[in-house]
Amino acid sequence: MSSVRLSDIPRTTGFRLALLFLGLGGAGAAILFGFLYVQTAGFLARDVDNGLAREIRVRAAMNATELARLMNDRAPLDPDNMRPFALFDRAANWMAGSRVTLPEPLPSPDQPFDFTLAHEGKAMPYRGVLHRLDTGEFFLAAEDVGPIQHFRHLLAAAMLSGGLVVLMIGLAGGMIVGAAALGRIDGVALAIERIINGNLSERLPLTRKGGDLNRLIRVVNRMVDEIERLMNEVKGVTDNIAHDLRTPLTRLLAGLERVRRRDPASEEYADAIDDAIVETRGLLATFNALLRIAEIEAGARRAGFKTLDLQPVITDVADFYEPMAERKGVSLVVDNEPASDGLLAGDPSLLFEAIGNLVDNAIKFTPPGGQVALRALRRGDHLGIEVSDTGPGIPEEERVAVLRRFHRVDKCRNAPGSGLGLSLVAAVAKLHGFDLAIEDAQPGCRVTLWHADIPGEDRRSDPQDSAPADETPPEPVARLA
Amino acid sequence: MARVLVIEDDRRTAAEIAAALGDHGFDVECAYTGRDGLLRATAEKYDAIVLDRMLPGDLDGLGILATLRTIRTETPVLILSALSAVDERVRGLRAGGDDYLTKPFESVELTARLDVLIRRHSMPQQETTLRVGDLQVDLLTRELRRAGRMVELLPREYRLLEYLMRHAGRVVTRTMLFEEVWGYHYDPQTNVIDVHIGRLRRKLEEGGEPQMIHTVRGSGYVLRAAE
Known part of the structure; x- marks a missing residue:
């Protein structure tokens, strides 16, 4: 089997088919992963929002003083600011609880919003809800959503790398299939080249896993069998024609040369010419017979029917x-x-x-x-x-x-x-x-x-x-x- | 002397045909194009026309033939063709040709066939008896006598003899005999016809009479009155 040229692989049917299935599978996987991602992320976000809403509901009945006390009590318990709570006066200045600055402009009350807080020099993502007390102060309940974001990133990264692996495997598989197909086609093409170059005894190689290709190869081989038989027949006929015509031509030439050489009496001359006429007649008869056979074989003679x-x-x-x-x-x-x-x-x-x-x-x-x-x-x-x-x-x-x-x-x-x-x-x-x-x-x-x-x-x-x-x-x- | 027009574009072939016909005693004229040939054929009176099937230009053999027959020129036409017999023969005869010969042909074949064409055309056969020397045949009763002796012939032998007698003194080729007597068209490459003629000869000479059917070397036979 011949060497496979890499540049030819993308043109093989096998490779293109592999690529097509890879594309279809990839699209399916992308849709599935996307759905999973959106569902998971949505579920986590809703969970946070529900917790915050519950928190607001529980504290809404308290007044500003009670809240300030409660928050000042709780703040030391949450040094990492996992669930910060804070109270602001009517001008949105911090009064009590975790040290949090509200984003500008003020988010609309009772609507969850995203913001960041600096924590140990890093901006950490938070989600919070701002509630306005009857007396005008603001109350903030928030939750650190860093872990959730981290999880989402992990999920996306896992999906991406999985996709890449599948892509690589698909491409490699396509290359292998394409190369195998190329190898088989090359074998067949080389055999055909040899047949074209005159080696009519050559046959196309059957492949081990050929399937469809083998069926085609068998038909082509049968065709080559028939061509070889016909060629041999034609060759035989040509050889025979050459032989059967050369003999009388040789006699004709020899006879004519003999009388030319000897310059005999007119009687002998006449005999020689008669001999030549007989030979020529025989040659013509042979030619005519050949032409007639060819004509009849070509099916041209129907008017006499x-x-x-x-x-x-x-x-x-x-x-x-x-x-x-x-x-x-x-x-x-x-x-x-x-x-x-x-x-x-x-x-x-x-x-x-x-x-x-x-x-x-x-x-x-x-x-x-x-x-x-x-x-x-x-x-x-x-x-x-x-x-x-x-x-x-x-x-x-x-x-x-x-x-x-x-x-x-x-x-x-x-x-x-x-x-x-x-x-x-x-x-x-x-x-x-x-x-x-x-x-x-x-x-x-x-x-x-x-x-x-x-x-x-x-x-x-x-x-x-x-x-x-x-x-x-x-x-x-x-x-x- | 019979006048024959040869319409043939190849000058060497035309010259050979003219020579062969001239040697046979015909008065020959040649035309090398279809146009010239048609002009002469209509303007002058010929006893026969030898017409090449394939002529260059817009007027080929069959075209000339068709034109001649349309204007009721009944001169017998022998078609020459390089197209070996095939369907061409049927086509040529349908177009109004009287005989058909495939190239290459032997000059004897051509002259013998022309002889037959000219004779057939010039004298309608109405006689009831044929007579050549001491040979006499009654065409109605099919009775044959040689020097008064009754000769019994098989139907096929009778037809052979009748044809030879109708063309007495002229060469008749094997192919012509085969076509006329057996009615099939091809050149039988056998000596079978010689055997038939041999039988006929024996019957004619049974009474010790001299030979009447003579073999013409390589081409055919001629029936002559015994001297």
């Missing part, structure tokens, strides 16, 4: 190849299943060519005395075509490969043919929605094409499909109808 019955096409193929089979001593039979007639959309020429290629192959690989059978099939609602022979068959491991361009089963490499026939069959089958299967016929080989659509439900996407094509020169369907 019409509604047709497979049986007449099969009969025509048999009719066309029959002399060839006879010459080889192979019997070619058409053995259509009952009720295997039915209409489907297709290009008759392409279907003829595809079935023809299968029959051509079958005849080629069936020894004299053998049989090649052509069948129109029906299973339920599905139509099909089958070409079977009594030849050597195709080994199971070769059955996918034979559909590739230029592939030839090794032992048949010297048989004539371009190696493109079955590729064309596969392309035509795909264009028509046929499933192609190669099976062992014991003995021999059986190729079946099953039409995926139910006959009658033609894919008439192209409006031209339904137009009669009778204006074009001889079309098979018109003739066979």
Whole structure:
């Protein structure tokens, strides 16, 4: 796993999610703490105010002289001025009790107020209530609220430091989550880089706790599998093309150079030119076949589609190849299943060519005395075509490969043919929605094409499909109808 | 001598086509743009037009073809196209083309097809018997006689022979035979047609008569009256 860049962490989803939850949790905690703080502080303040009010109520009935005596008695008992009491004359000058100076202006009577008193050089917070006696003197009851304030500060400090700790833990957690995510993403990104650079066998690493990410990685890995398979196929095809075209080109060049060198009599010249024409023709045929397959595979060839019955096409193929089979001593039979007639959309020429290629192959690989059978099939609602022979068959491991361009089963490499026939069959089958299967016929080989659509439900996407094509020169369907 | 107009923008290709057609005995003129081609095709009388499907400028092959057919010029048109057969063939024929050939093509294929087009156009077939040398076929009863001897043919063989006889003395390519007799359009890369022709030949020569169907190297066949 690669080194994690710190600057990238804030951009990770994990980190951002952690931050979001931290923010939400923090806001919740702040509201809760604030509520607690306000409630606690309020309760303490009310408690003090109630005590003071009680004090005033108890002393209110006394007159100034009695109060002065009482206070002078009590003052020495409270040296720290925890609960100071004092009496003032009508001009608010101190008369008796604790040595307290009233704040200016005078607070309104019977309303609690905050003030400070100097005590041992420090200003201490007090809360007091001033009561005016009937005779005009002022009476003050107060209480030292320093401890309460201290408690409130402690409470606030505890909440703040707790919040800070939570914030730190949250940030650290976010960093760890983000770094882990970055690590995983980096691993995947590096693997992708290697794939881009051409190492198609590379796969994305699955992570231990991957979860969602692993699901994505598995899908991507499957995609890379498919790409690798296709690339290998393309590479194989390209190699084969290069090989199959180089051989005739080499012969062509050698032949032309030979006559140029020897400057022979005109008869030999003509032969050499004829040879060159034959080679060039073969090359063109190969190119054309490749182009046609590519075209059919691209699904571009639809204008020739019409509604047709497979049986007449099969009969025509048999009719066309029959002399060839006879010459080889192979019997070619058409053995259509009952009720295997039915209409489907297709290009008759392409279907003829595809079935023809299968029959051509079958005849080629069936020894004299053998049989090649052509069948129109029906299973339920599905139509099909089958070409079977009594030849050597195709080994199971070769059955996918034979559909590739230029592939030839090794032992048949010297048989004539371009190696493109079955590729064309596969392309035509795909264009028509046929499933192609190669099976062992014991003995021999059986190729079946099953039409995926139910006959009658033609894919008439192209409006031209339904137009009669009778204006074009001889079309098979018109003739066979 | 048949006059043929070649509308083809590539001058070297046009020159090769003109040479091939000239060697075959046609009187050839070339036009290198769609505009020029259309002007000549409408102003003068030709027996056939060889038309490139893809022409530069605003007037391409199918445009010329459509214009010609609109003004009721019935000169047979053979379309040449670099677009391999595909849907283009159907499109070209629908637009009023009489035949369609994909590049690269062999000169024999082109001249043979032009021959057929010109003949089909110039003489409507109303005869009830075809006769080439000592070979005679009754088109109504489908009876074939060679030097008085009845020859039995399968339906497909009959169609092969009829086509060869209708174009007696001219080269007919394998692809043309395949398209005409079997009715499918592609170039079968096999010698199957040779085998069919071989059977037909044997039946025609069963009585020890001389050969009438001759193979033209690499391209096709020609039916000639035996000397």
